[in-house]
Amino acid sequence: MVDKDRESRPWDLFNKKIGRVEKDIALERLSICLGCPELIRLTKQCKICKCFMDAKTKLPNASCPLNKWEAVETIGETNEG
16 A cells, blocks of 8 residues: 655656556646646646656655645555565
């Protein structure tokens, strides 16, 4: 399980144990970002947190620095066994 209280980090994208949010949640988050004046449209990068939102919106422990969307709990995928 992902700790939604732990702040996301860029290298979380490479951690298979963290998993990803459902596609509809990622799309909803990105839609919110696309309507935000703090987004650099060309790169889809946030001016506040400096993250690339195409990637950040897929992480369950990520949240918007302007509190427009929050982290969610999800079960991470692992390739153990």
